[in-house]
Amino acid sequence: MKGITFLVLAVVIAAIDILVPYLILAQTGSFWASFFFWCVITLAVIVYVGIATRRWRDN
Amino acid sequence: MSGATIIIAMVGWTIVALLVAAAARRGMGEGATEFFLGGRRIRGFVSGMTYAATTYSAFMLVGLVGLTYARGVGALGFEMTYLIFTVLFLLVFGPRFWLVGKRYDHITPPELLGTRYENKWVAFTAAIVSFVMLIPYSSVQLIGAGLLVEGLTGGAVPFFVGVLVMALLSGITAIWAGMRSVSWTDAVQALTMIVTSVIAILFVFYHFFGSPGEFFATLTESRPDLLEFDWPPAFFVGITLPWAFFALTNPQVSQRLFIPDRLRSMRRMVLYFAAFGFLYTIISTLFGFAAAEIIPDLENPDSAMPALLARLPVGLSVIIFVGIFAAASSTLGSIVLTLSSLFTRDVVKVLRPEISERSERLLAQGAMVVLLLLCIGFASLQLGLIAVLSSMASGGLLVMAPAIIGAFFWKRATAAGALTSMIIGGVVTASLYLTGWYPLGWWPPVWGGGLTTVLFIAVSLVTTAPAGAGRFIDELTAELEARKLR
Numbered sequence: 037m038k039g040i041t042f043l044v045l046a047v048v049i050a051a052i053d054i055l056v057p058y059l060i061l062a063q064t065g066s067f068w069a070s071f072f073f074w075c076v077i078t079l080a081v082i083v084y085v086g087i088a089t090r091r092w093r094d095n
Numbered sequence: 096m097s098g099a100t101i102i103i104a105m106v107g108w109t110i111v112a113l114l115v116a117a118a119a120r121r122g123m124g125e126g127a128t129e130f131f132l133g134g135r136r137i138r139g140f141v142s143g144m145t146y147a148a149t150t151y152s153a154f155m156l157v158g159l160v161g162l163t164y165a166r167g168v169g170a171l172g173f174e175m176t177y178l179i180f181t182v183l184f185l186l187v188f189g190p191r192f193w194l195v196g197k198r199y200d201h202i203t204p205p206e207l208l209g210t211r212y213e214n215k216w217v218a219f220t221a222a223i224v225s226f227v228m229l230i231p232y233s234s235v236q237l238i239g240a241g242l243l244v245e246g247l248t249g250g251a252v253p254f255f256v257g258v259l260v261m262a263l264l265s266g267i268t269a270i271w272a273g274m275r276s277v278s279w280t281d282a283v284q285a286l287t288m289i290v291t292s293v294i295a296i297l298f299v300f301y302h303f304f305g306s307p308g309e310f311f312a313t314l315t316e317s318r319p320d321l322l323e324f325d326w327p328p329a330f331f332v333g334i335t336l337p338w339a340f341f342a343l344t345n346p347q348v349s350q351r352l353f354i355p356d357r358l359r360s361m362r363r364m365v366l367y368f369a370a371f372g373f374l375y376t377i378i379s380t381l382f383g384f385a386a387a388e389i390i391p392d393l394e395n396p397d398s399a400m401p402a403l404l405a406r407l408p409v410g411l412s413v414i415i416f417v418g419i420f421a422a423a424s425s426t427l428g429s430i431v432l433t434l435s436s437l438f439t440r441d442v443v444k445v446l447r448p449e450i451s452e453r454s455e456r457l458l459a460q461g462a463m464v465v466l467l468l469l470c471i472g473f474a475s476l477q478l479g480l481i482a483v484l485s486s487m488a489s490g491g492l493l494v495m496a497p498a499i500i501g502a503f504f505w506k507r508a509t510a511a512g513a514l515t516s517m518i519i520g521g522v523v524t525a526s527l528y529l530t531g532w533y534p535l536g537w538w539p540p541v542w543g544g545g546l547t548t549v550l551f552i553a554v555s556l557v558t559t560a561p562a563g564a565g566r567f568i569d570e571l572t573a574e575l576e577a578r579k580l581r
Contacts, residue, residue, distance in 0.1 A: 064323065074171050
């Protein structure tokens with residue numbers, strides 16, 4: 037991954053990761069709010085990394 | 096829980112670890128690379144598990160449980176944000192560390208900085224910063240083990256016995272066979288951590304609530320406040336920021352980017368670690384929620400997990416205890432091994448470059464003994480200051496982030512920029528922690544990280560980049576492109 041691509045991706049994910057719970061989910065006392073959101077966004081990033089690393093081959 | 100039960104559990108676990116270490120030692124060759132990096136021949140699963148066991152310490156089942164107990168779902172957000180940034184950093188920096196490490200035969204992350212900036216004092220400074228930040232952090236692992244043992248046995252097994260057993264277990268495998276032994280025992284410890292915690296949380300769900308569904312319904316009904324995210328932004332950013340850069344700035348984990356035998360193994364390392372971290376984080380926070388429901392009104396949130404353990408059947412408590420003990424000892428063993436490599440490669444070799452590999456290894460083994468004795472000494476004092484120094488560790492190590500990122504991506508980055516940012520940034524961050532002064536309510540890593548970045552850029556722009564900086568980055572870029580990684 038190029039440095040600039042990573043920088044943009046990291047900033048966008050950080051913004052979503054922090055702003056959505058603060059601005060939209062903060063007052064919702066349910067597992068389906070912030071708890072679920074953070075699990076889903078983390079899982080999405082892990083899946084993305086799984087796909088992006090498929091090219092990590094040795095030949 | 097009786098003292099004899101705990102002693103039997105600790106001795107039993109020590110025997111298992113020693114058997115694993117002995118098996119690992121059989122495949123070990125000669126030389127520094129073999130001792131410190133397992134000869135760069137560690138396969139994907141073991142690489143992933145040693146990365147996970149090194150990263151996830153006793154903090155998870157003690158500190159994170161307590162944080163969730165006291166402050167709710169934000170604890171999950173903090174830890175998941177850490178995980179997100181770690182896997183993203185591994186995606187970008189994993190292959191870069193691995194390729195450069197092989198090309199230049201680097202053994203420690205500071206060595207990589209020394210090569211890129213063509214200045215041995217950059218490596219020396221990075222090593223010293225790591226020592227200052229990680230020795231108190233290691234001591235806290237010992238303190239945690241001592242308190243856990245003492246608390247679970249009602250004082251029947253003294254604090255100091257827990258400290259000594261932990262130090263012995265952590266040190267012996269690392270001293271005996273270096274990274275091979277540490278990574279193998281880490282793999283066993285990581286599996287122990289995850290299996291024991293899954294069993295325990297399922298037991299808690301069914302024993303106290305009837306089912307997982309009932310647990311979620313009960314908590315939503317009685318403690319919705321814990322599921323609302325009400326952390327002040329300064330607090331959330333303050334504790335999350337340094338951990339977001341943990342994968343780059345903590346040498347005990349970044350050194351593990353050198354160990355996989357091939358790129359495919361590194362991919363497995365990243366994915367196994369990510370899966371482990373995701374599951375372990377969720378389980379740890381669920382323990383915190385469960386404790387808040389079962390045993391509310393504890394004065395000290397950090398006692399939530401021990402208090403929960405006291406309400407479980409003895410057999411299950413022992414299993415969880417072994418899991419926590421494994422988490423702490425694997426983290427401590429990895430840090431001690433890494434610090435010993437930093438001591439020999441980045442401190443002693445700077446002063447005496449002609450030292451042989453055999454002497455280097457003996458020196459590292461001696462350094463590990465001294466480091467463990469230092470940690471035992473710190474732990475036995477039980478000073479409040481150690482807790483401050485420990486929390487300072489991740490924030491303090493953050494000052495290395497600009498120099499590490501710049502090494503790979505910015506040809507204009509200079510040794511003067513790296514040195515200035517690490518030294519001044521480190522002193523300022525440490526001073527803010529030690530004085531407890533949080534300007535405008537923002538935590539020291541925010542100020543330290545910002546200052547470090549500004550200093551790194553400004554000083555680099557007014558000084559001359561090393562002659563080989565362009566070549567270092569260009570060659571790496573060419574290799575990444577040849578492998579279609581860029």
